[in-house]
Amino acid sequence: MTRPSTPSGSSSKILTIPNLLSALRLCMIPVFAWLYCAKDDPFGAGIVLAASGITDMLDGFIARTFHMVSDVGKVLDPIADKLTQAVMLVCLLTRFPLMIIPFVLLICKELFMGITGLLVIRKTGAVFGADWHGKVNTVLLYAVMILHLFWPDLPAGVSGGLIGACVVMMLVSMALYGLHHIRVLKGKR
Numbered sequence: 001m002t003r004p005s006t007p008s009g010s011s012s013k014i015l016t017i018p019n020l021l022s023a024l025r026l027c028m029i030p031v032f033a034w035l036y037c038a039k040d041d042p043f044g045a046g047i048v049l050a051a052s053g054i055t056d057m058l059d060g061f062i063a064r065t066f067h068m069v070s071d072v073g074k075v076l077d078p079i080a081d082k083l084t085q086a087v088m089l090v091c092l093l094t095r096f097p098l099m100i101i102p103f104v105l106l107i108c109k110e111l112f113m114g115i116t117g118l119l120v121i122r123k124t125g126a127v128f129g130a131d132w133h134g135k136v137n138t139v140l141l142y143a144v145m146i147l148h149l150f151w152p153d154l155p156a157g158v159s160g161g162l163i164g165a166c167v168v169m170m171l172v173s174m175a176l177y178g179l180h181h182i183r184v185l186k187g188k189r
Helices: 017-038 042-065 070-094 097-124 133-151 156-185
Strands: none
Touching: 017 042, 017 070, 042 070, 042 133, 070 097, 070 133, 097 133, 097 156, 133 156
């Protein structure tokens, strides 16, 4: 798990390049929803979603490389990720009904993570960043969504396999985060 923030290693700054990139990702959400649902332009929505994914990787790289990691960013970045993912999954549900599975799992996972994360913050004062499995989960989910956008006639078997792989990674990530949070709450870091 990523180390918790400490007074000497964290930043309380709000206006940073990574935080601005996260805010930009939030602004992209209605754009790709409009392109996909109102304009019936999956390709255009895919371009916006790909740009959103690139800014997600870029903000993390900039934050780590240039020591711009902030507690605000640790909260804003995953909010932008999860809202992007949830809205795009809802959009994709109109053509790919199996997207209901990762959507429901995303909601359950984020509720669980939000509640246990708040308990960890309340007990320890530490804000933890994303771990490797959370990042793999995010990349896989973006890849699955982008493939479905750029290939709207994806064969059902391929679509189902991609969605299944995504669901498995989501379950693994939720279990590993859950175990971490339970250990921290029990005082076993």
